[in-house]
Structures are given as structure tokens and as C-alpha cells.
Amino acid sequence: MSVALVVALTAGTSAAVSWARTRGPFRGSFARGALLTALLAAAALGAAWLTAAATGALPGGSRLDAFADVVASPYFLFPLAGEMAVLSLLSFRSLASEWRTLLLLPPGIVVLSAVAVGWPAETTVATLAASLLIVVQFTYLMLFMYRNKQLYVPVATYMVRLAGAGTVVGLGLLVWVVWHSPVVVGVAAVAEMLVFLSVAVAPPALVDEERFSWLMRPFWAFQMLCAIFLAELFLGAALDISIYGPVYMAQFPWTIVVGVPLTTAVGNAVWDGLWFVAGTAVSAWFLILMGLEMAALVVLKIRETHEKEQKWRLGLMVAVYAVAVVYIPSFWTKTPLVSNSVVASLPVIGWGMGIRTGGPFAPTVLGAIILMYASVGVLTVLFGRRALCSVMCGAALMYQSATISEMRTFNRTSRIGRLFLGSNFSTAYAVASGVALVSLFGTSFLPYLHLLPGVQLSASSYMAATLPFELYFGALWFVMFVSIPYVGNYNCVTTGFCHWGSFAQLFSKATFFKLRVKDKTICQSCTTVECAKACPIGLIDMPMHFRTKGEFRSAKCCGVGDCVPACPYGNMYLSDVRHWLRGKFSDPLHPPASARLPMVAPRRAATATSPASASGAGSSAGPSLSH
Numbered sequence: 097m098s099v100a101l102v103v104a105l106t107a108g109t110s111a112a113v114s115w116a117r118t119r120g121p122f123r124g125s126f127a128r129g130a131l132l133t134a135l136l137a138a139a140a141l142g143a144a145w146l147t148a149a150a151t152g153a154l155p156g157g158s159r160l161d162a163f164a165d166v167v168a169s170p171y172f173l174f175p176l177a178g179e180m181a182v183l184s185l186l187s188f189r190s191l192a193s194e195w196r197t198l199l200l201l202p203p204g205i206v207v208l209s210a211v212a213v214g215w216p217a218e219t220t221v222a223t224l225a226a227s228l229l230i231v232v233q234f235t236y237l238m239l240f241m242y243r244n245k246q247l248y249v250p251v252a253t254y255m256v257r258l259a260g261a262g263t264v265v266g267l268g269l270l271v272w273v274v275w276h277s278p279v280v281v282g283v284a285a286v287a288e289m290l291v292f293l294s295v296a297v298a299p300p301a302l303v304d305e306e307r308f309s310w311l312m313r314p315f316w317a318f319q320m321l322c323a324i325f326l327a328e329l330f331l332g333a334a335l336d337i338s339i340y341g342p343v344y345m346a347q348f349p350w351t352i353v354v355g356v357p358l359t360t361a362v363g364n365a366v367w368d369g370l371w372f373v374a375g376t377a378v379s380a381w382f383l384i385l386m387g388l389e390m391a392a393l394v395v396l397k398i399r400e401t402h403e404k405e406q407k408w409r410l411g412l413m414v415a416v417y418a419v420a421v422v423y424i425p426s427f428w429t430k431t432p433l434v435s436n437s438v439v440a441s442l443p444v445i446g447w448g449m450g451i452r453t454g455g456p457f458a459p460t461v462l463g464a465i466i467l468m469y470a471s472v473g474v475l476t477v478l479f480g481r482r483a484l485c486s487v488m489c490g491a492a493l494m495y496q497s498a499t500i501s502e503m504r505t506f507n508r509t510s511r512i513g514r515l516f517l518g519s520n521f522s523t524a525y526a527v528a529s530g531v532a533l534v535s536l537f538g539t540s541f542l543p544y545l546h547l548l549p550g551v552q553l554s555a556s557s558y559m560a561a562t563l564p565f566e567l568y569f570g571a572l573w574f575v576m577f578v579s580i581p582y583v584g585n586y587n588c589v590t591t592g593f594c595h596w597g598s599f600a601q602l603f604s605k606a607t608f609f610k611l612r613v614k615d616k617t618i619c620q621s622c623t624t625v626e627c628a629k630a631c632p633i634g635l636i637d638m639p640m641h642f643r644t645k646g647e648f649r650s651a652k653c654c655g656v657g658d659c660v661p662a663c664p665y666g667n668m669y670l671s672d673v674r675h676w677l678r679g680k681f682s683d684p685l686h687p688p689a690s691a692r693l694p695m696v697a698p699r700r701a702a703t704a705t706s707p708a709s710a711s712g713a714g715s716s717a718g719p720s721l722s723h
């Protein structure tokens with residue numbers, strides 16, 4: 097009886113609001129939106145109160161406590177989700193197609209939050225489903241950014257709020273999993289509802305709205321990256337704790353924050369928080385969630401790329417991420433057969449982010465570590481940094497996803513990004529890479545000493561020794577990632593704070609890898625320099641080298657290859673050991689393919705539209721929300 101009443105109440109209110117939103121006075125006004133929102137909230141609250149009272153589940157205590165408990169309970173969350181679903185279905189046809197996708201997902205997220213807090217036995221499944229739905233939403237937002245460099249102000253505002261609501265949902269589920277408090281989930285559901293209703297109840301009329309290029313608004317892009325990253329961090333932690341429980345939590349060196357002097361408590365809380373963020377940022381489920389989103393955006397790039405080799409490289413990069421960054425360290429090494437063997441402690445295997453050496457050196461694996469460094473050296477000589485920084489490293493997947501690639505603009509527009517432009521090594525670069533190299537190799541050596549006979553480090557020195565790895569690649573890497581709008585894209589390469597990248601650079605003078613042009617006279621008359629504009633590292637001096645030497649080799653170039661299709665004359669190609677071998681052994685009468693590619697006349701420059709310029713700031717290639 098009460099279920100039928102609740103369904104009738106929520107469906108009836110939503111239908112009435114849906115009808116009223118396009119009729120009557122104050123259409124589109126803030127007051128009208130607020131009134132209809134309040135009506136929906138009151139109906140959901142009434143339905144919750146009714147159900148709780150009918151089932152005898154109305155909490156005791158003061159009215160205020162009871163109110164808080166009801167808001168954070170499934171009794172409220174389900175009717176709320178029901179209202180949102182009915183409203184989005186009724187509004188469906190009258191909204192632009194992009195709004196539709198964004199309106200269909202929030203009700204599902206609220207339903208799953210309700211399941212997570214309502215049925216503890218289903219928490220893991222509901223959290224996983226909610227996480228996947230949020231990732232779908234984020235992927236769509238990123239895709240939208242990629243396709244629409246110009247955004248209407250209300251749309252941009254809605255996107256930030258939606259991403260922010262996803263962050264609060266993530267935090268709510270984490271708090272629920274750790275402390276079994278549903279309060280933040282309740283707050284998150286209300287936040288989702290308010291953001292959702294801001295469009296569903298009063299769809300902004302976009303025709304006369306101002307538009308802006310988000311690539312020229314670093315703060316807007318920063319907010320999006322922060323919200324997305326934090327949401328995935330919270331959701332990843334909630335899933336890891338939910339699935340692995342005490343084992344996951346036991347890896348962190350928890351310190352006491354209750355019953356100690358305030359200064360100690362604050363210090364301990366910061367210390368605990370740092371470890372938790374650093375550990376979670378390389379944990380299984382965070383990497384899976386982040387990887388799914390970024391891989392979808394890389395697949396889009398694969399579809400848009402015409403070059404076969406580039407397609408293969410991007411595909412290989414996704415596969416390496418799935419196997420070396422996620423599957424092997426997080427799942428394969430946990431199998432009983434592997435976890436007890438020396439294989440589990442081999443570098444690459446068992447340490448997050450695949451290739452990075454996030455862990456102490458140990459005598460048992462020293463040979464393997466040397467072999468790994470040697471392999472990276474050999475691969476760099478043969479194929480340049482492309483092997484490491486564009487295929488083997490998990491970071492490559494994130495930087496080369498369609499939307500993040502577009503953020504190369506920030507290398508030129510941000511104050512810090514400009515410090516690292518070009519192939520020369522600035523003082524800032526020398527300082528950053530020097531600090532990283534010394535601290536990481538130095539601290540790697542300490543745990544190695546610890547394992548030698550007769551040398552015993554204390555537990556805290558041992559932890560302090562591994563801390564820089566955790567901080568650099570578990571925390572700092574992601575801080576740098578969300579700071580792209582202020583530091584520039586691919587900033588692990590441009591600033592040199594990654595020791596692996598710096599190690600690979602040592603071989604840059606000996607590598608076969610270089611960028612070549614077929615005819616340097618074309619570069620001499622080229623005014624577009626699209627190759628340099630497309631480079632995510634900001635190697636702006638590339639055209640100068642083409643004009644004088646017909647080739648370019650830089651220790652910073654990581655072989656992404658975006659510059660090649662950007663050249664409007666098809667004048668560029670990447671060259672590595674394969675080209676060298678072909679040149680060495682080919683018949684002079686039948687030169688290698690790269691030398692036989694058809695040349696395009698320079699006058700194409702005036703009309704040519706390269707991928708870079710087509711997708712640059714100010715363009716609006718994708719669907720618009722204006723209809």
C-alpha cells in the first residue's frame with residue numbers, strides 16, 4: 097500500500113513538474129526553477145517519511161536527527177531517483193541530444209547509491225555499478241570537451257557541477273564503506289538532484305548565451321580535471337576497501353589521530369592522508385576506472401588516425417596498460433603460485449604503473465633490475481623515448497587520450513609551461529630532474545642496504561626510503577596531471593621529474609630515432625609550422641631544425657608522432673632503427689618507402705587544414721547544444 101502511494105506521489109509530482117516547467121508564468125526564471133525543485137524535494141521527503149513511518153523505521157531522537165537519518169536513507173534516495181528518472185524521460189524529447197545523455201545518468205547513480213547504503217551485502221556490486229556509471233559520465237564529458245572547444249557558459253557551468261557532484265558521490269561511497277555513515281551519500285544524492293534539476297526543470301536557453309574556448313580558461317579545465325580525478329580516487333578507494341578490506345587498509349602505516357595533542361594529531365592525519373592518496377592512486381581499482389575512461393578516449397583517437405603505424409602504437413599502449421599496469425601487478429601477482437615466489441618482487445611485475453621502479457632495490461632482484469634498465473636503454477637506442485614514454489609507461493595512456501592531447505595549448509599559454517618550452521634544457525628543468533634523480537636513486541639504495549647482512553634500518557627509515565617513490569608517482573604525478581592547465585601537458589617529460597624519463601634521455605645522443613623531412617626547402621617556406629603546434633611536449637624549435645638540417649632529434653621528444661599528420665604538406669616522417677636498416681640494406685635503385693612518399697606542393701599550405709588546426713582553440717567541430 098505504502099509502496100503504491102510512494103510511487104504515485106513521486107511519479108505524479110514529477111509529471112506535474114514536467115508539465116509545469118514549460119507552461120505558465122516565470123518560464124525559465126530562477127524563481128520558477130527553485131519552486132519546482134523545492135516541490136520535488138518535498139515530495140521525495142514526504143514519500144520517505146511516509147515509508148519510514150509505515151515500516152516502523154522512523155529513527156528516534158530529535159526531529160533534526162530523524163530528518164538527517166531519513167535524508168541519508170534509501171527511503172529518500174529511491175523516490176528521489178524515481179523523480180529524476182520520470183522527469184528525464186518526460187523531458188527527453190524536448191532537449192538537445194547531448195543534454196539527454198547527461199540527464200539519463202544521474203538517476204541511475206542515485207539509485208545505485210541507495211542500493212549501496214540500503215543493502216550492505218550488495219555494497220560492492222552497487223559501488224562498482226555506480227563507479228562505472230560515473231566513469232561513463234566523465235568519459236562523455238571529456239568527449240564533449242574534445243568535440244566542442246567552444247562552450248556555452250551555462251553548459252560549461254553544468255559540466256563542472258556535474259563532475260563535482262560525481263566527486264561528492266565518490267566521497268559518500270568511500271565514507272560509507274569505511275565508517276558505514278550514509279550522511280555523505282545523502283548529501284551527494286541531493287547535490288546530484290540539484291545539478292540535474294538545474295537543467296531538467298529549467299533548461300537554459302543557449303541561443304543568446306556567451307561562448308568561450310575552454311582551452312583559454314585554465315581554471316575551468318583545472319576544475320574538471322580535479323573533480324574527475326578526485327571522484328575516481330574516492331571510488332577506486334571505496335572499491336579497493338570493499339573488495340580487499342583489511343588487507344588493503346593494512347598496507348598503510350596508520351598513525352594515531354585521536355587522544356593525542358592537536359599538533360601531533362594534525363601531523364599524523366596529514367601523514368596518513370599522504371600515504372592513503374599515494375597508495376590509492378596506484379591501486380587496482382583506481383587504475384581500472386581511470387584506465388577505462390582514458391582508453392575510451394584513446395580508442396577515439398585510434399579511429400580518427402589514418403596512419404597504420406600510429407594505430408598499432410596506440411593499440412599497443414592500451415594493451416600494455418591493461419596487462420602491465422593493471423592485470424599483472426594487481427591480479428596476477430596476487431595468485432598463490434606467484435605471490436610466494438621471487439617473480440612477485442621483480443621490477444615491472446608487482447609495482448604499480450608498470451615500468452616505473454616504485455620500490456626498493458633488493459639483492460634477489462638486482463639482476464632483474466639491471467636487466468630492465470638495460471632493456472629500456474636498448475629500446476631507447478633503437479626506437480627513442482617512444483618505446484618508454486609512448487607505449488610502455490601507464491602515463492602515456494592518460495596524456496595521449498583525445499581530450500588531454502588537446503591540452504597541449506597550455507604548454508604555450510601557462511606561465512610555468514612556457515619555462516619548459518623547446519628542446520633546450522632550462523634551469524628549471526635541470527633543478528627538477530636533478531632533485532628527482534638524486535632522491536629516487538638515493539632512497540632506492542637505502543632499502544637495498546637494509547637487506548644486506550649486518551645492516552639494519554629502522555622501520556621508519558625503511559618507510560621514509562620508499563616514501564619518495566610513493567609521493568612522486570602515487571601523489572605528485574597526479575597533482576601534476578590535474579595541474580596541466582597551469583604546468584602544461586606531458587609535464588613528467590617537460591619538467592623532467594620522472595627518473596625513468598631522465599634515464600631514457602641518457603641515450604638520446606645514441607638513438608636511431610629522429611624526425612625527418614623529405615624536403616627541407618618546403619619547411620623553409622612554411623609559415624604554418626603546424627608540426628610544432630601539434631607537439632604535446634612543446635618542442636617549438638622543431639621547424640628551425642628542419643629548415644637547417646632537414647631533421648630533428650631531441651632528448652625530450654617521446655615519439656608521440658602527433659606532429660607527422662599535422663604537417664599540411666605530408667613532409668614529415670619518424671625514423672628509427674627500421675628505417676636505418678632499410679636504408680642500409682635496400683637496393684639503391686629501389687629506395688625505402690619513406691623516401692618514395694609523394695610530395696605535396698607547398699601552396700597547399702594556404703588552404704590545408706591539419707588535424708591540429710582543425711581541433712585547436714576556437715574551433716567548434718562537434719555537436720552543439722544550441723538547438
Ligand code: SF4
Pocket residue numbers: 484485486489490491492588589594595596597598
Ligand atoms: S617521463 Fe616517466 S612518467 Fe612520463 S611518460 Fe615517460 S616514463 Fe612515463
Ligand code: SF4
Pocket residue numbers: 613618619622623624625626627628639642662663664665666667668
Ligand atoms: S609543418 Fe611541415 S613543412 Fe611546415 S615546418 Fe613543419 S614539417 Fe616543415
Ligand code: SF4
Pocket residue numbers: 611630631632633634635638652653654655656657658659660
Ligand atoms: S616532436 Fe613530434 S614525435 Fe616528438 S614529442 Fe613532439 S609531436 Fe611527438
